[in-house]
Amino acid sequence: KPIPIGAYKRILATPYTRKIARDHDIDIEQVTPTDPSGRVTEEDVYRFIHAKDNLTPQKQE
Amino acid sequence: MVVGDFPIEVDTLVVGAGPGGYVAAIRAAQLGQKVTIVEKGSLGGVCLNVGCIPSKALIQAGHLTQHAQGHEEIGITTKGVSVDFAKVQEWKGTVVNKLTSGVEGLLKGNKVDIVKGEVYFVNDHTAKVMDEKNSQTYTFNNCIIATGSRPIEIPGFKYSDRVLDSTGALSLKEVPKKMVVIGGGYIGTELGSSYANFGTEIVILEGTKDILGGFEKQMTQLVKKNLKGKGATIVTEAMAKGVEETKNGVKVTYEAKGKEEVVEADYVLVTVGRRPNTDELGLEQAGIELTDRGLIKIDKQCRTNVKNIYAIGDIVPGLPLAHKASYEGKIAAEAISGEKSEIDYIGIPSVVFSNPELASVGYTEASAKEAGIDVKVGRFPFAANGRALSLNNTDGFMKLITRKEDGLVIGAQIAGANASDMISELALAVEAGMTAEDIALTIHPHPSLGEIAMEAAEVALGKPIHVM
Amino acid sequence: MVVGDFPIEVDTLVVGAGPGGYVAAIRAAQLGQKVTIVEKGSLGGVCLNVGCIPSKALIQAGHLTQHAQGHEEIGITTKGVSVDFAKVQEWKGTVVNKLTSGVEGLLKGNKVDIVKGEVYFVNDHTAKVMDEKNSQTYTFNNCIIATGSRPIEIPGFKYSDRVLDSTGALSLKEVPKKMVVIGGGYIGTELGSSYANFGTEIVILEGTKDILGGFEKQMTQLVKKNLKGKGATIVTEAMAKGVEETKNGVKVTYEAKGKEEVVEADYVLVTVGRRPNTDELGLEQAGIELTDRGLIKIDKQCRTNVKNIYAIGDIVPGLPLAHKASYEGKIAAEAISGEKSEIDYIGIPSVVFSNPELASVGYTEASAKEAGIDVKVGRFPFAANGRALSLNNTDGFMKLITRKEDGLVIGAQIAGANASDMISELALAVEAGMTAEDIALTIHPHPSLGEIAMEAAEVALGKPIHVM
Numbered sequence: 001k002p003i004p005i006g007a008y009k010r011i012l013a014t015p016y017t018r019k020i021a022r023d024h025d026i027d028i029e030q031v032t033p034t035d036p037s038g039r040v041t042e043e044d045v046y047r048f049i050h051a052k053d054n055l056t057p058q059k060q061e
Numbered sequence: 062m063v064v065g066d067f068p069i070e071v072d073t074l075v076v077g078a079g080p081g082g083y084v085a086a087i088r089a090a091q092l093g094q095k096v097t098i099v100e101k102g103s104l105g106g107v108c109l110n111v112g113c114i115p116s117k118a119l120i121q122a123g124h125l126t127q128h129a130q131g132h133e134e135i136g137i138t139t140k141g142v143s144v145d146f147a148k149v150q151e152w153k154g155t156v157v158n159k160l161t162s163g164v165e166g167l168l169k170g171n172k173v174d175i176v177k178g179e180v181y182f183v184n185d186h187t188a189k190v191m192d193e194k195n196s197q198t199y200t201f202n203n204c205i206i207a208t209g210s211r212p213i214e215i216p217g218f219k220y221s222d223r224v225l226d227s228t229g230a231l232s233l234k235e236v237p238k239k240m241v242v243i244g245g246g247y248i249g250t251e252l253g254s255s256y257a258n259f260g261t262e263i264v265i266l267e268g269t270k271d272i273l274g275g276f277e278k279q280m281t282q283l284v285k286k287n288l289k290g291k292g293a294t295i296v297t298e299a300m301a302k303g304v305e306e307t308k309n310g311v312k313v314t315y316e317a318k319g320k321e322e323v324v325e326a327d328y329v330l331v332t333v334g335r336r337p338n339t340d341e342l343g344l345e346q347a348g349i350e351l352t353d354r355g356l357i358k359i360d361k362q363c364r365t366n367v368k369n370i371y372a373i374g375d376i377v378p379g380l381p382l383a384h385k386a387s388y389e390g391k392i393a394a395e396a397i398s399g400e401k402s403e404i405d406y407i408g409i410p411s412v413v414f415s416n417p418e419l420a421s422v423g424y425t426e427a428s429a430k431e432a433g434i435d436v437k438v439g440r441f442p443f444a445a446n447g448r449a450l451s452l453n454n455t456d457g458f459m460k461l462i463t464r465k466e467d468g469l470v471i472g473a474q475i476a477g478a479n480a481s482d483m484i485s486e487l488a489l490a491v492e493a494g495m496t497a498e499d500i501a502l503t504i505h506p507h508p509s510l511g512e513i514a515m516e517a518a519e520v521a522l523g524k525p526i527h528v529m
Numbered sequence: 530m531v532v533g534d535f536p537i538e539v540d541t542l543v544v545g546a547g548p549g550g551y552v553a554a555i556r557a558a559q560l561g562q563k564v565t566i567v568e569k570g571s572l573g574g575v576c577l578n579v580g581c582i583p584s585k586a587l588i589q590a591g592h593l594t595q596h597a598q599g600h601e602e603i604g605i606t607t608k609g610v611s612v613d614f615a616k617v618q619e620w621k622g623t624v625v626n627k628l629t630s631g632v633e634g635l636l637k638g639n640k641v642d643i644v645k646g647e648v649y650f651v652n653d654h655t656a657k658v659m660d661e662k663n664s665q666t667y668t669f670n671n672c673i674i675a676t677g678s679r680p681i682e683i684p685g686f687k688y689s690d691r692v693l694d695s696t697g698a699l700s701l702k703e704v705p706k707k708m709v710v711i712g713g714g715y716i717g718t719e720l721g722s723s724y725a726n727f728g729t730e731i732v733i734l735e736g737t738k739d740i741l742g743g744f745e746k747q748m749t750q751l752v753k754k755n756l757k758g759k760g761a762t763i764v765t766e767a768m769a770k771g772v773e774e775t776k777n778g779v780k781v782t783y784e785a786k787g788k789e790e791v792v793e794a795d796y797v798l799v800t801v802g803r804r805p806n807t808d809e810l811g812l813e814q815a816g817i818e819l820t821d822r823g824l825i826k827i828d829k830q831c832r833t834n835v836k837n838i839y840a841i842g843d844i845v846p847g848l849p850l851a852h853k854a855s856y857e858g859k860i861a862a863e864a865i866s867g868e869k870s871e872i873d874y875i876g877i878p879s880v881v882f883s884n885p886e887l888a889s890v891g892y893t894e895a896s897a898k899e900a901g902i903d904v905k906v907g908r909f910p911f912a913a914n915g916r917a918l919s920l921n922n923t924d925g926f927m928k929l930i931t932r933k934e935d936g937l938v939i940g941a942q943i944a945g946a947n948a949s950d951m952i953s954e955l956a957l958a959v960e961a962g963m964t965a966e967d968i969a970l971t972i973h974p975h976p977s978l979g980e981i982a983m984e985a986a987e988v989a990l991g992k993p994i995h996v997m
């Protein structure tokens with residue numbers, strides 16, 4: 001029965017972009033896409049990672 | 062027989078060397094784990110030995126037999142086609158051997174220890190491996206179970222020389238004159254079609270309303286037309302009751318439309334489903350939980366409820382297909398190495414090597430509607446494609462399923478020549494979240510079957526070039 | 530003959546109804562333009578009438594002839610294969626007719642006016658259309674020129690009944706015993722291979738170091754091996770000097786390795802290139818600029834230097850391929866309707882329907898190096914793929930070209946069975962900017978040739994399962 005597992009609520013991204021997010025413990029759904037089509041790109045994920053990294057030390061100050 | 066031996070300590074233990082297990086073992090070894098794989102039968106599992114590969118070899122031999130008859134409609138004729146079925150089987154054997162010895166080489170090359178024997182769990186870190194003579198205890202840090210499945214036997218049809226399971230049907234020594242196939246799933250349909258191509262008269266008895274359940278009527282229709290053209294009979298909503306073995310064949314009794322019928326044939330092939338090999342493993346001693354249907358419960362990393370034990374392939378929920386087993390094998394191996402890999406398949410392709418081939422990935426029109434997704438479907442016939450015409454092979458169509466709001470490709474179905482090759486582009490599109498525009502704007506070579514995807518995308522977008 | 534007539538005013542005029550022109554006309558009409566298409570020959574142009582389609586039909590008939598001979602190595606034998614070549618030609622004709630009448634129906638269905646005749650420009654808004662009897666003036670708002678190309682004639686080889694261009698070779702009434710092919714480009718190689726499959730002894734005379742220039746040596750090697758296995762001779766760095774027609778054939782003189790040689794055959798086929806049809810159109814009267822090589826200069830929207838006139842297909846720079854023509858046709862039609870469409874072909878696939886098939890998209894290893902891109906190449910052989918083995922068709926390989934820094938897929942080359950089907954997935958990957966990981970993480974059905982792409986991606990990533 002060719003019915004896929006998973007739903008289409010999910011955000012648009014390629015498998016590799018998802019992997020990058022997973023590898024950095026990031027929920028890809030939290031990443032804001034810059035592309036108007038709503039696609040999350042590798043760059044979006046890296047930007048999100050950097051923003052998070054920069055945020056943490058600031059809070060500690 | 063040595064019992065109560067000194068346990069051998071291993072790092073990662075893989076149980077079963079089918080497409081799930083051997084792929085898991087190789088990936089685990091590549092990631093630095095010390096891997097031991099135990100197989101009670103033959104390396105390569107069902108798939109390489111008595112499943113995917115030998116069936117596809119036989120199917121191809123059937124096609125080549127058909128081609129050997131020439132194509133009168135285009136002016137190519139032959140006389141006296143003869144099939145030396147023993148030689149076909151021998152060739153099939155060499156194909157299987159190349160792949161299984163390839164697997165052996167790959168395992169060894171990746172420094173995986175190969176052990177022959179049957180695994181039985183003692184607890185969540187210990188298993189026994191038994192062969193005819195010995196029993197050896199192993200302790201493991203992590204374990205991946207990949208013991209696969211076996212054919213179901215139905216009441217009244219005990220397997221024998223004449224009552225065949227798929228393995229029996231794959232290793233016949235002769236082309237039967239007539240064969241009854243009970244169960245028109247993909248395995249029964251593929252094997253039935255293959256023998257039909259060799260000239261066997263096929264009778265398919267299917268319990269439900271249609272063969273190839275899960276595929277759309279428009280698709281199964283093409284397969285049935287083709288089968289019937291080769292003299293096959295397809296009886297749906299037929300209930301197989303029993304079989305009587307005669308001197309040179311079988312008498313199969315079934316019920317259809319409230320009437321009992323008898324059909325005689327050389328053989329009867331029973332392909333009504335497969336059962337997971339989870340019942341004779343001592344899983345309860347390791348504390349592993351099963352579903353009602355005897356499948357092992359796993360999480361997104363293929364981990365069972367016991368945290369150092371993983372399970373993959375036909376013994377876990379989902380489609381019992383080789384590529385799913387291999388995919389899960391990689392995930393489990395990576396999870397053990399601490400990678401964050403997760404099962405993430407929105408689209409597992411499934412293919413039937415029938416005539417014509419069928420392939421599907423992601424949502425169908427019906428399953429999308431069920432899921433409440435508004436879709437726009439792009440349908441394009443092979444008959445309007447230049448390559449299909451020049452191949453003299455125009456039976457079929459593609460349906461591209463896109464989400465209405467944004468054109469996202471959420472599925473595709475193909476019936477037609479080389480559907481098994483064509484589905485990969487669509488699988489990539491579904492996985493990567495491509496839109497119909499992405500496919501339409503990609504230049505596809507002319508003339509090629511790939512253009513069908515481009516055209517189907519344009520149909521979905523409302524501006525097709527090659528259909529009205 | 531009526532000259533000095535009342536001009537007919539049209540909105541968009543399309544000149545030539547090949548895969549460039551007819552696709553442009555349909556798309557323009559879909560976008561609301563009032564379109565008139567003028568064709569001096571047959572709808573469908575070179576491609577449908579004397580190019581892509583009939584050549585692929587003949588190639589397939591050649592394959593079916595080979596298959597009709599059986600496959601002794603796997604136990605399938607036949608006797609008395611006979612090819613009724615007139616019937617093959619007739620079938621080829623029906624394939625062509627289906628497509629060309631299909632094009633007619635599509636044009637009409639999209640309300641495109643079809644005019645028979647030859648276009649000659651008078652100025653940048655006016656053209657004459659001439660047929661045998663009449664000349665009619667048309668004025669147009671916008672024009673798309675798509676007049677295609679024709680075979681080059683080389684000195685000493687005037688086309689005749691025995692000295693053939695591709696069109697001649699496609700319409701032979703018999704299978705030649707022996708044929709010399711001058712020029713081992715894709716057209717010569719395809720037609721030569723096709724006749725070799727019918728049993729013709731082929732001699733290819735190629736001027737450069739290798740046939741199929743542009744494809745890698747490892748790929749052309751496979752094609753040459755196959756051709757030679759069918760009795761063909763391939764002479765490289767050969768300079769064709771002249772031909773003498775004998776009663777039933779030809780004597781071709783050529784020079785190779787400093788020595789003059791003569792080869793006799795039934796026919797000689799000259800396929801040394803094609804010339805754009807830009808010389809007899811009155812382009813200068815419309816003020817349209819050409820390159821040195823007689824091609825029309827265009828911008829990213831296929832617009833010539835004259836702002837209401839566009840040009841597409843074989844008459845503009847780039848690969849002279851049908852799918853490029855169609856792609857440009859859509860761009861030009863959309864540009865006229867004010868859409869922002871632009872030519873963006875980083876990945877135009879090219880396919881050779883040789884034995885085995887060759888296909889390429891994007892960068893090759895060599896062209897990437899030339900462009901200064903650091904690459905990681907994933908190479909995977911067909912012989913290690915279960916589907917290829919079960920098809921009994923293991924000659925070939927795929928090379929996936931990825932950018933080293935990030936794994937971006939920038940190209941792919943395939944030599945092997947169904948390469949023409951397989952290239953689409955890679956074309957999509959190149960167009961959409963996908964990475965090797967994306968392909969590796971997409972589940973490809975087992976067993977299928979598509980798995981070769983997945984494995985090649987894993988080779989590029991350094992963790993292949995099925996090769997060491």
Ligand SMILES: Cc1cc2nc3c(=O)[nH]c(=O)nc-3n(C[C@H](O)[C@H](O)[C@H](O)COP(=O)(O)OP(=O)(O)OC[C@H]3O[C@@H](n4cnc5c(N)ncnc54)[C@H](O)[C@@H]3O)c2cc1C
Binds near residue numbers: 107
């Ligand atoms: C005729 C046929 C055709 C098929 N065609 C296709 C196809 O075209 N495409 C497709 O995707 N799928 C196909 N399948 C299904 C496919 O074969 C299975 O999905 C696949 O083999 C599952 O892989 P696996 O690794 O889970 O298990 P298996 O391949 O079943 O391997 C399990 C292995 O574990 C071993 N084992 C079991 N118990 C123990 C134990 N206690 N100790 C040690 N070893 C043990 C078994 O001997 C076996 O080798 C086909 C199946 C059949 C029968």
Ligand SMILES: Cc1cc2nc3c(=O)[nH]c(=O)nc-3n(C[C@H](O)[C@H](O)[C@H](O)COP(=O)(O)OP(=O)(O)OC[C@H]3O[C@@H](n4cnc5c(N)ncnc54)[C@H](O)[C@@H]3O)c2cc1C
Binds near residue numbers: 549844852
């Ligand atoms: C044997 C052969 C095999 C080929 N195989 C392939 C293949 O497999 N794949 C591929 O991609 N390409 C293939 N090609 C190339 C392909 O045919 C061309 O690239 C393609 O046809 C170009 O399309 P076009 O629309 O630019 O021009 P054409 O197809 O050449 O069409 C131009 C049309 O314009 C008409 N015309 C010309 N001048 C005038 C005028 N003044 N007034 C009115 N009408 C005019 C012509 O009659 C013609 O019908 C092959 C070519 C040949 C010869």
